[in-house]
Each structure stands twice: as structure tokens, then as C-alpha cells.
Amino acid sequence: MQQRDQFQIFRHFFEQKFSNIPSKKINMENEAYKQLPPKMIKQISVDVARGLWRFYPLFQLPIDSCQVLQQIFVRFFLTLWINLPQHLQQKYFQSVTDSFEVVFAAYFRFENFDLFFSAFDVDKETVVDFQLVFEKPEKVFHLSICWAIHLADKTDFNLSFFTRVGKKVIYWMNKDKIVHKVMQYMNDDEMSGFLMKHTVSCCLHSTRSFRLSVILTQAMMCLSFDNQAKLIARLTLVGARVYSPHLFPIDDPGYEQKFKLAIERVPEQCEDLTYTINDILTHALDELLKIKENENVLIELIKEFVDNN
Incomplete structure (x- = not known):
């Protein structure tokens, strides 16, 4: 499927999800974001500098254009954030930007990118015209604000909430009797902390795959x-079963062959079983998500889960 088709499907889904919420006046002035604390502005800029890499291959952007795209996204996210209720603005945390990268890319007018690239100076503050960035900027900001508030309503943007989600992931993994025998070696509190990278963004932080x-x-x-939490548990166990079938067996002879591996499988003889199990459960899924050849299998698995839940 072409990326523009994937974007179109996402936009349709996104607009159906949030477009019925009444719109409020949105402040898109170029310096509106400066009302945010300087420390927060700096932190968001640093966090975004780690992001958007998943989208560069789609549009064959030259490597020196990466900073430009990041800076435009920084301005988009800061403008979105200043339009949230003030009590939510203060609760920013790393990884909250991940899902907004998809929104940004789905609506971004890449045909105008050369205009930004020629005018943008990463060492100076450049005016960002959101009319050039998005075809209908008010609509994009409205939908994005709705998504941010929806996410905040569920999580209160509180990291302790995601720790609880991590414990729920462990609960669902323990429902498998074989996995339960392995999990008895693990400390649930430590494990839920290790799973934080998956729970805060539903595994988004671990993949560079656009699809x-x-x-x-x-x-x-x-x-x-x-x-x-149930989906994250299922994906985590997919990684564990592929990389360590002797510890996490499954009654499916062809299961391991469905996936490509980036690293070797874990050997059956382990000196430190607790360390090995921890390493498998926290890193195996990361390795699967990195490999392009695993996209289709994982996408089908996720789609099937969402359709049934």
C-alpha cells in the first residue's frame, strides 16, 4: 500500500474519532508557544530531535533536511501544547509526542517542503506558516487537541498510571500457564518499570516502521x-517466543519461521536465568519491531486483535 493511501486511511479514522467534538478558538500565532516554561520548550525540542526518523525514508528527504522537519514538528507540538488547558500543559513527559508524529506526517504538505528547507535556519528562530504546513491547520490542531485531551482523560499524563498498565501487562502474560512458570523468577515492580517504554506509547517508541x-x-x-495492556502482553510474548522458544514454547511448529531475527536466539543454557528472562521480555519485542520483513505479520496480528476487542 502506498504511503499516501495509508495516510488517507489514518486521516479518515482520526477524523471520525474526534471531528464531532465542538471546536474552540485555537491560538496559532507564531510566538504563542513562548508562554510555556522555557525548560519545557527545551525538553520538548530535545525529545523531538530523537523522533520523526520513521518518516524520512517515505519521502526520500536528504539527511540535512532532518533538522528542518524536526523544527517544524517542534513548533507544531508546542503550538498544540499551549492550546491545552493549563493544568495539562504542566504534565508533559517524554514519549507523549510519539503518536502526534503520525498525525503530523499524515497531514503535512510535503509538496511545500522545499519552501521550508530554503527558508529555514536551524540556528535562528524562523516563522512557521501553518497554512503552508497543513492544508487546513485549524482542523489539524483541533483534532490533535482533542486527541491530547482524550489521552489525558485516560492517563492524567501521569507516569505512575503507565506503571500500573505495566503491571496489567504482566497480569495478562501470567494468564498463560507456561509463561507463569517462567515469570515467577521476576519482580513485578521491576518488570513493570522495564515495560514502561512500551506502555507509554503502545510500543510506538520501539519502531521506526511507518506502517x-x-x-x-x-x-x-x-x-x-x-x-x-493485553495487546502489549501479546506482542511482548511474540518476541519472547521467537527469541527464546525453549523458555516460552508454543504449540505451533511454524511460529518461529514467521519472523526475521536481528540477533541470534537465546541459547538453552543460561548462567543467570533471571537476567536472561528480563532481557528477553524487555528487548526481544524491540528487535522484532525493528525489522522491516516483520511488518506484515505484526500488522495482521495487531489488526486482528483490535477488530476483536
Whole structure:
């Protein structure tokens, strides 16, 4: 499927999800974001500098254009954030930007990118004209604000909430009797902390695949957090079973062959079983999500789960 088709599907889903919410006046003035605390502005800028990489191959952007795209996204996200209720603005945390990367890319007018690239100076503050960035900027900001508030209503933008989600992930993994025998070696509190990278963004932070990012963002938007925890548990166990079939066996002879591996499988003889199990459960899924050849299998798995929940 072409990326523009994938974007169109996402936009349709996103607009159906939030467009019926009444719109409020949105402040899109170029310096509106400066009302945010300088420390927050700096932190968001640093966090975004780690992001958007999943979208560069789609549009064959030269490497020196990366900073320009990041700076435009920074301005988009800061403008979105200043339009949130003040009590939510103060609750920013790293990884909250991940799902908004998909929104940004789905609506961004890449045909205008050369205009930005020629005018943008990453060492100076440049005026960002959102009329050039998006075809209908008010609509994009309205939908994005609705998504941010919806996410805040569920999580209160509180990291302790995601720790609880991590414990729910562990609960769902323990429902499998074989996995339960392995999990007895683990400390639930430590494990829920290790799983934080998956729970805060529904695994988005671990993939550079555009297609997986879109599917995971949609899952994040439409699943309850109980079902989101169940999905993360299922994906985590997929990684564990592929990389360590002797510890996490499954009655499916062809299961391991469905996936490509980036690293070797874990050997059957382990000196430190607790360390090995921890390493598998926290890193195996990351490795699966990195590999392009695994996209289709993982997308089908996620779609099937969302359709049934």
C-alpha cells in the first residue's frame, strides 16, 4: 500500500474519532508557544530531535533536511501544547509526542517542503506558516487537541498510571500457564518499570516502521487501556517466543519461521536465568519491531486483535 493511501486511511479514522467534538478558538500565532516554561520548550525540542526518523525514508528527504522537519514538528507540538488547558500543559513527559508524529506526517504538505528547507535556519528562530504546513491547520490542531485531551482523560499524563498498565501487562502474560512458570523468577515492580517504554506509547517508541506506527497509533486511540495492556502482553510474548522458544514454547511448529531475527536466539543454557528472562521480555519485542520483513505479520496480528476487542 502506498504511503499516501495509508495516510488517507489514518486521516479518515482520526477524523471520525474526534471531528464531532465542538471546536474552540485555537491560538496559532507564531510566538504563542513562548508562554510555556522555557525548560519545557527545551525538553520538548530535545525529545523531538530523537523522533520523526520513521518518516524520512517515505519521502526520500536528504539527511540535512532532518533538522528542518524536526523544527517544524517542534513548533507544531508546542503550538498544540499551549492550546491545552493549563493544568495539562504542566504534565508533559517524554514519549507523549510519539503518536502526534503520525498525525503530523499524515497531514503535512510535503509538496511545500522545499519552501521550508530554503527558508529555514536551524540556528535562528524562523516563522512557521501553518497554512503552508497543513492544508487546513485549524482542523489539524483541533483534532490533535482533542486527541491530547482524550489521552489525558485516560492517563492524567501521569507516569505512575503507565506503571500500573505495566503491571496489567504482566497480569495478562501470567494468564498463560507456561509463561507463569517462567515469570515467577521476576519482580513485578521491576518488570513493570522495564515495560514502561512500551506502555507509554503502545510500543510506538520501539519502531521506526511507518506502517507499524500508523497501526499502533490507531490501536492506542481506540483500545481501552486494559485491552492496550493485553495487546502489549501479546506482542511482548511474540518476541519472547521467537527469541527464546525453549523458555516460552508454543504449540505451533511454524511460529518461529514467521519472523526475521536481528540477533541470534537465546541459547538453552543460561548462567543467570533471571537476567536472561528480563532481557528477553524487555528487548526481544524491540528487535522484532525493528525489522522491516516483520511488518506484515505484526500488522495482521495487531489488526486482528483490535477488530476483536
